[in-house]
Amino acid sequence: MSLASNVPEGDLKEKWTKRLNDINLVAPNNKRLYNVIVVGTGLAGASAAASLAELGYNVQSFCIQDSARRAHSIAAQGGINAAKNYPNDGDTIWRLFYDTIKGGDYRSRESNVYRLAEISNEIIDQAVAQGVPFAREYGGLLANRSFGGAQVSRTFYARGQTGQQLLLGAYQAFMKEIDSGKIDYYPRHEMLDLVVHNGKARGIVTRDLVSGEIRRHTADAVLLCTGGYGNAYYLSTNAKNSNVTAAWRCHKRGAYFANPCYVQIHPTCIPQSGDYQSKLTLMSESLRNDGRVWVPKDKNDERHPNDIPEEERDYYLERKYPSFGNLVPRDVASRNAKYVTDEGRGVGETGKAVYLDFADAIERRGRDYIEEKYGNLFEMYHKITDENPYERPMRIFPAVHYTMGGLWVDYNLMSNIPGLFVLGEANFSDHGGNRLGASALMQGLADGYFVIPYTLGDYLGGEDLDQVEGNEEAFEEAENYAQEHIDKLLNVEGDKTVVEFHQELGKIMWDKVGISRDEEGLKEAIKEIQELRDEFWERVRVPGESANYNKYLEFAGRVADFLELGELMAKDALHREESAGCHFREEYQTEEGEALRNDEEFSYVAAFEYQGLNGEIQHELHKENLEFEFVELKQRSYK
Amino acid sequence: MPSLVDAARSQVGRKILSGITGILLGIFIIFHLIGNLTLFGSEQAFNIYSHTLESMGIFLYLFEIGLVLVFLVHAYIGVAIWLRKRKRRPVGYEKYSSMGDPSKQTFSSRSMIFTGIILLIFTVTHVATFKYGDTQMITVDGTQMKDLKALVINTFQNPWYVIYYIVVMILLGFHLRHGAWSAFTSLTMKGGTKTSAVVYTVGTIFAVLMAVGFLFIPLYIYATGGTGALIAS
Amino acid sequence: MSNDNMQFDLKIWKQEDGDSQGAFQEYHMEGVSEDMSFLEMLDLLNEKLIKNGDEPVEFDYDCREGICGACSLVVNGIAHGPKEETPVCELYMREFEDGQEIVIEPWRAAAFPVIKDLVVDRSAFDRIMAAGGYISTKTGSAPEANTIAVDKEDADKAFDYATCIGCGACVAACPNSSASLFTGAKISHLSLLPQGKHERKERAVRMVEQMEKEGFGDCSNHAECEAVCPVGISISAIARMRKEYMRAVTES
C-alpha cells in the first residue's frame, strides 16, 4: 500500500478551503443510509459521534468506561489553544501554526497543522455555545492565559479542569443525539478487532465487558478515537484504562503505525513513592512560572531541604539555560531532571525526584498570591504526599504523558485502510516530535467537530460500498480470532500476574526507551521485550473466566499488545538516528547537549507496516517525506 | 409540560406540597401554643378563648376540615416517601454512617416517619380528650361555656398522661427540627452551605421553643397540683 | 520514614453477577504502606489473591486522580470514605488506624444494580443526561464566542455546578437513594448560563421525570449528599432544580 498523504495542492492557506470545495457530498436524505462506527468517546470520539449523528448518519459508539463521560480526556487540566487574539497581543493563525510546527521540532505535516490552527477558533465558539464554563473576565468576556512554547496568551481554560468541561460539552451533545435516536450507545464494550472486507474497513468485533459476549458490528466506515498508548510504560499520567489495543489490532490488520517512538514526558509530576504505585499524577506546568527547580550540589545529601544552605544548592536549569531558566520546554526540563538524579543527586526517599521550590516566590509576592494562583494544585500535592508545599519544596519528577505517534492518516484523517479513520491522540498527525501544551484538546475537537464530518462524507460519497451482513468470512475470522486470543490468555494459567508483566515492561521502556535513548540500550530493550513477551505467554496467570466481568482479563489483552508495541517503539527509536523533539538520542546532540536533528536523512514520518511471520513480529518501514514549503527549518535553542 | 396535578405528584411537587403543608401545620402549632398559654392568663382567659373559637360556628368547621386535609396530605406524602424508600434500596448497607457536617442527617431527619406517625396518633387521642372530653358548664360574665380549663387541669393530674405528653412533645421537637429546615429549604428554593447553616439553626431554635412551650404546661400543672402561682384561680 | 507495614481486616462485598446473591468475605491484609492509595491497597490484595489462585475483587476506577468519577466504594459506611471532598481513589491509607477493620461495599440503590462485587451499573445517570441535560447546538452553527457575554459571577457559579464528576456518591449516601444532587447540578449549570435559558423549562421537567422513572428516591433534605460529594456540590443545586421545575410548570 502506498503512502499518499492526499494533501491538496496550492498555497498553505488555501488548502483546506480547496479541499472543502472539492469533496464529494452525501445528500441529506441519503445520510441515514450510512452506518458509522465510532470507537472511543473522548474529545475526538464524542465530538465526531455527535456531529455525524446531527448530520443524519447512523452512529454506533463504543467505549470501555461505564459512561462516555469518563473517557480519559476528562483528566486534561491546563487548557485549549486558539488563535482568537482576544488579548490583542498579536496572535494570528499563522503564529499558532508556526509555534506548533516549531514546538514539534519540524516533524509534522505543514498542511495538517495549518488546518488545525485555522479551525481552532471555531472550537471555542462551539464549546461556548454548548455551555462550557470557560474562565471569564469581569466584563463577562473570555479570559486567556499563557502556556509553554508560545509568546502570546492564547490558552482558554476552565480552572484546572479544562478537559473535563470540554468533554462534558461534547458528551452532552452526544447524549442529545442518543435522545434523538441517532446514536446506538455501547458503553463497557471493548473493541478487539477490525474487520477488513474487500480491502475496506467494514466493522469491528467487540467484547461486552459485563457479559463477556463477543459481538460483530457492521458499518460503512470505522472511526478510531481510542486515545494514546502512554501506558506502555505502566506508570504514566494516563488513566488506567488507556491502551493501545484498538489501534494495535487495526495495525495488525494492515494499518500503518507512525512515529511510535515519539513520547512526551512531562517534567512536573508527583514522583513515585513505592513499587505499589499504580499511576502518576500530573501537576500543571504553570507551576514552573514561580517555582525554582534545584537539587543539592552533593550526592546523597539527606538533609531536610530547608536545612540545605543556598550555596549548596544547584539550580541547574537556571545555571544551564540562563535566558529561559525554569521555563525551558518540557523535553529539556525532563531530560535535565533525569541527568541530576542519575548522578545520585536526586531527593526524597527514592532519590527519584528534584525540588520545585516556592520559598522565593512566597517571600517576594506573599503566600496569598501563590495560594490564589496555585491553591488547588498545592492542595492536591498535599493530599497525595502529605507534605505541605508552602513549608517545604515540592518534589517532582518527569512522567510519561502523551504519545505523538499513532496510526498513520492522510490529510483526510483516513488510514491506509480505506474506510478506517483515526482521530485524536490515536493518530500521529499534528504534533510531530513534541506536542505543545493545550494543543491536544484542540486537535481532538478539531478532528471530531470540523474535519471528519466533511472528509467522511467525501469517502462515503465517492465509494461504491457493497452491503455487509456480518456473516462474511472476514467477520467470522475476526470473531474467532478474538475468542481464541481470550482463551489463550486464560489457558496459560501460569504463576505471574498481568500487573507484574506490565511493571516489568514499564521498567524496560522507562530505562531504555524513555527520556533519553542510545543504541546500546535500545538494542537491549528490544531483546528484553521479546523475552518478556515469550515469558508472558508461558507464565501469565489471568484469573476468572471470559463470560463475566473480568478486569484482569481486559488488562491481560492490553498488556499483550503493549508487549508488541513496546518492541516497535524501541525499533523506531533505534532506526531514527537523530534527536528530534521528545526523541533524544545520546549520540546525537549538540556540544551544548541539545537535541540535534538530521533533516537531511530523517525529515520523514516513519510508518510501519506489520508483518507477523511465523510468530515473529516484523515490520516494514514506509517513509512519508515531510516537505517544508512554507517554514524554514531551524535548530531550537533555549540558552 | 405536565399538568399541575401531575406536577404536584412529581418528586419536586411532592416535596413542595409537603413543605407547604408542613409550614401550615407549623403556623397552626404556633397559634395553638399561644392559645394554650392563656391558661396562665386571668382566671377565665383560657375558657373565654376556647369559647370564642367554638362560637365561630361554620367557620370553625371549615377551618377544622381544612386543617385535617392539610394534616392528611402531609402525612400521606410522608408515608408514601417512606414506603417508596425501601424499594429504592432493596439491599441495605452492612455499615452506614453519616459524614457529618454539612450533612443535616440526624436522629431528627431519620425518624420523621416515626415521630410523624406518633404525632398522628397523638393528635387523635388529644382531640378525643380535650375536644370531646366531659366538661362542666360554667357561666362567665353571663355567658354559658365549657370549663375546659378544669378539664385540662384535671387531666394533667394523671402522671401517665403527663409522661405521655412530655414524650410526644419531645418527639414533636425532633420532628420540627428537621421539618422546619426541610420545608424552608424546599420552599425558598435557594440556599448555599452558609444559608443552610443559618436556616438549620433557626429551625432548631423554633423546634425547641415549641417543644418546651407545649411540655411546660402539663409538667407545671402536675408539679404544682394545678395550683401553681402562674395559674390564676 | 513512613509506616509501610500496616495491617487491616477487610470485609468486602462479593457478588458473582447481577442475578446472584452476594455476601461478605473477609481478608486479612499485611504490608500496607501508609502512602498507598485505598485503591492501591486493593490492587495489592488482588495481586495476592491471584497468585494464590483465588478470585480477585472487582471494583471500578479509571483516572485515579479524582476527575473521571468511576471509583465508587462505600468505606466503613461512608460513600468514598472518611475524608471530606475526596473520592476514594485519592484516599490514602494514612487516614486509617493500623489494625483497623474496614468494611467495603458497593453503591447500593435499586437504580444502580450490582454488576459484580463492588462494580455497579450507573447508566441511569446517562439516561438522565439524555433527557435534556444539554444545550442544543448544531456543530458549526455557533456564533462568535465573545458575542455571548456571561456575568463572571454566573459563570463561576455555573462552573461550580459543572464540576460534578457523575460518581453517584450522592445517591449511595442518601437514605432515600435520591439523585437530586446530580440532576440538580446539571440543571443549575445550564440554567445559569444565557446559552442554556432557551431550553430550561423542558430540560427541568424532563430530567426530573427521568430521575423518577429510573427509580431514584425522593429528596428529604438530609443533605448527606453534599457532605459526601467529592467535589463539594452544594445542595443549592437541588433548590435550583426545584425552582426550575416549578417555574416550568407554573409559567407554561
Ligand SMILES: Cc1cc2nc3c(=O)[nH]c(=O)nc-3n(C[C@H](O)[C@H](O)[C@H](O)COP(=O)(O)OP(=O)(O)OC[C@H]3O[C@@H](n4cnc5c(N)ncnc54)[C@H](O)[C@@H]3O)c2cc1C
Ligand atoms: C493528566 C493529563 C492532562 C492533560 N492536560 C492537557 C491540557 O491541558 N491540554 C491539552 O491540550 N491536552 C492535555 N492532555 C492531553 C489530552 O487530554 C489527550 O491527548 C486527549 O484528551 C485525548 O483525547 P482522545 O479523544 O484522543 O482520547 P481519550 O480521551 O483517551 O479517549 C479514548 C476513548 O477511547 C475508548 N477506547 C480506548 N480503547 C478502546 C477499545 N479498545 N474499545 C473501545 N473503546 C476504547 C476509551 O473508552 C475512551 O472513550 C492531558 C493529558 C493528561 C494525561
Ligand code: SF4
Ligand atoms: S453531585 Fe457530587 S456526589 Fe453526586 S454524582 Fe456529582 S460529584 Fe458525585
Ligand code: FES
Ligand atoms: S478513579 Fe477517577 S475519580 Fe476516582
